[in-house]
Amino acid sequence: MNQPEPFDVVDLIRTKRDQGELSTDEIQWLASRYASGVVADEQMSAMAMAIFLNGMSRREIKDLTLAMIETGERMDFSSLSAPTADKHSTGGVGDKITLPLMPLVASFGVAVPQLSGRGLGHTGGTLDKLESIPGWRADLSNEELLRIMDEVGGVVCAAGSGLAPADKKLYALRDVTGTVECIPLIASSIMSKKIAEGTDALVLDVKFGSGSFMGDISRARELAEVMVQLGEDAGVKTSALLTNMHVPLGRAIGNANEVRESVEVLAGGGPADVVELTVEIAREMLRLAGQPDADVESHLRSGKAMDVWRRWVAAQDGDPDGALPEPKESLEVKADRDGVVVEQLALPFGIAAWRLGAGRTRKEDPVVHAAGIDLAKKPGDEVKAGEVLFTLHADDPARFDRALEALEGAYRIGDAGEKINNGGPLIADRIGGRGSAHTASN
Template sequence: MSAVEAFDAVDLIRTKRDRGELSTEQIGWLVDAYTRGYVADEQMSAMTMAIFLNGMTRREIRDMTMAMIASGERMDFSGLGKPTTDKHSTGGVGDKITLPLMPLVASFGVAVPQLSGRGLGHTGGTLDKLESIPGWRAELSNDEMFAQLRDVGGVICAAGAGLAPADKKLYALRDITGTVEAIPLIASSIMSKKIAEGTGALVLDVKFGSGAFLQDIERSRELARTMVELGEDAGVATSALLTNMNVPLGLTIGNANEVRESVEVLAGGGPADIRELTVELAREMLALAGQADVDVEAALDDGRAMDTWRAAIRAQGGDPDAPLPTAREQHVVVAERDGVLVRQEALPFGIGAWRLGAGRARKEDPVQHAAGIDLHAKPGDAVRKGEPLFTLHADEPERFARALEAVEGAWTIGEPGDEIQDGGPLIADRIGR
């Protein structure tokens, strides 16, 4: 005889449909019953749509997050004997910041457990980028991860299936039901994994603008505030930076080419925007971990961060000196006249790189590590007729036509003195401690 269930899913759906509040016990039951298959996908689809339309209170979002954490294991890094700090980005075009950031922060003796994912859609995942390094592996056991945190100081690896399994199931459902953008569901999804990961401090890089997941800055601000509150409620020191994703980050969009650019930053060079955001996020992470007055930029310039990067790549079977893959074919787009690049939209370039093979449409699709776009100019740069604006890279030349279609009209060459349409400063706001 089966056990009697504490609640009925239809009653809970009606409550949320009619703008009511769900109790802590109801939310706990719902997440558990869905994870074990008692609540059907159709019912959870109705619930996610009701949440998307009617929202949740701060208490409901906290209960949802804690119930998703309770669906799996929680990691504990207290045995490391040093503070832990992590960063999560909501993702964007050319966002490779995790790659230089992890070794930079770890070079100060703070442990950085960066559990990452693979990309779906136009944003390539951190693991996809790193897998372009010959020999590097993303899957580590908990023992291997702890050993690397102890010996090297930082790790970027795949999150284990044991962390917040309810989120994995719910995320897949949101993806096919038009409810991905619901702020309570985004916040509980991200924060359930980050809190379960066991980090002591967390910095959130919440994007806004044309290439961001949430384009409107006020919606991004609401998401940042919600996630900071969830972190603080769970005892994790949390803050957020609101960052501009109207223009691609850096000069590369793809996988191998983004690794190449990250290594340039670790060598003390690289594009100014990548360096600026890496440094600001590192300062924020270190301050939350108790190291507020350190010279972050010095660690990029004197090779300490690079040493940690090389050690971390080697620890995961990679060869930091091996040549990265290059595409078999390339197509150069040149400036049609002299002038100044005044506009460069992020999203079309992200879609263009995806169509070249840098991203995936389905989870099972392979990623072409050498595919992508190299930008030769950013808004504000002078350009000359006939000189390269950007280069497309692909293994199959038949991909170029659709990529060019995606970026058509995504940039404007104006006159010196014209307004630069970049959406403002790179870091627009800071939320939290």
């Protein structure tokens, strides 16, 4: 005879609907029964909306994070001789930092287990970018992952289905129920996977600005504080950088073109903002891993990071010398006057790249690896009438009109001396240690 359930999910939904707190036992039961199918999607949808509207206490967020971890497996890197460090970005436009960062940190003898995802909407996925490389393989067994980590120093691969399966179900549900932009659900989703991943140290790149999920810096700070506390409570050395996503990062937005830009960085060149953020996150990862004085820039100049990149791409069956996909069609957008680029908003450029085919609407959709945008000018650059501002790339020229629609009002040429609207410095703050214990709302 089946034992009766200790809780009724409708009672739990009512509690959270009426601004109450769920107990640790209630949260553990909710996560495990949702993973096993006892709690239905429509019931979890109601719970997600109740959490979105009424928030959760820090204790509830911690309990939810740990409960989602317990629905699956934990990875163990104790067999490696090197310490492990990882990073997570909340996503942005032109954010290809993982690509040069992993080999750079690994070149210092710190192992980097970068379990990544594919893009949905306007923020590109790391795996989509890397799958532009001929032969490169995202899906690895645990045995392959450990072997490559040991031999090369790092991997970038798809997360296995065994890590926090309750979060995997809830993540997909949030996307279709309007509950994505919810700090308790974002924090527990990210940190359940990262803690289950088993890394020793974690640096969070939390974005704010027009091209981010957290448009406002105060909400980005709150999210960062919650996640840093979750990591520390779980015994993971955790810190966060608040970084500016008001304008696109770098000059390439897409997949194959972002790989090209990443290789430029590894070769000692590349756009200044991409280099700056790569170097600063690498420094922070190495500091948490016990190397506070690492000369990060020297490993870009000397080619040590590039050597790791080449060995790692080959280890995942990619050809580091293979030709990247080229677009079938390109369209140049030119300046209509002399002046200075004073504005370039990240979100419309991300949407435009998505409409060109660089992103997907549904998880099962393919991406066009050669599609995207190359920026010839960035905010602060002088421009002459007739000069190229940016170039659109697609396989189907019919996509250009809708991409251009997304870009109406997204960039502006002003007069010399006019204020540049770039949202401020690239790195606005660093957060480490414990945050305040206030309630995290939607």
